[in-house]
Amino acid sequence: NAGVTQTPKFQVLKTGQSMTLQCAQDMNHNSMYWYRQDPGMGLRLIYYSASEGTTDKGEVPNGYNVSRLNKREFSLRLESAAPSQTSVYFCASNLGRGWEETQYFGPGTRLLVL
């Protein structure tokens, strides 16, 4: 089992460019999440998908879109990248069955927007 995988590992964009961050999990999890992590700000939730076919906004959704392509895959799209979106992006997943659910994280994508 690979767990949660993310591609790419690192990306440099120019302001205004678009890109899609890919995430996949092989644990048959129902719920998937996208977080960004910035120094001094901790992990902040961008979007999540509680189950296949649903998506919801998190704390910081502006400037992002998501697609739950199927049960395994959840992508994050930046339509017009801005320097403020320079961050480390983490995808996570879990079974989505309640209070005691723990989170499984991917290795992260480091994004630099110039």
Next chain:
Amino acid sequence: SQKIEQNSEALNIQEGKTATLTCNYTNYSPAYLQWYRQDPGRGPVFLLLICENEKEKRKERLKVTFDTTLKQSLFHITASQPADSATYLCALRNSGNTPLVFGKGTRLSVIA
């Protein structure tokens, strides 16, 4: 407003001592609280989960307490080792079907 505060951004301790990290929360009513470890350049990894009915939980050299009256969890690492150096995050959810919310983390450095 809702807050999760890990009161130390960084903590330095000597090898062999006990490290104690604090997580305080405001305007949440979690039934469970979780602790994660994050190494540089990697995603967080789950360590321990404690339920509101448990006062204390242990796993090897790790111990977590959860006081719902004080709205606080303490995370202890006994006989600390340089390999314990990492950032430790607490996390909770306000209901069974809402996403986890994370504290900003405490960066622990264990000095040999």
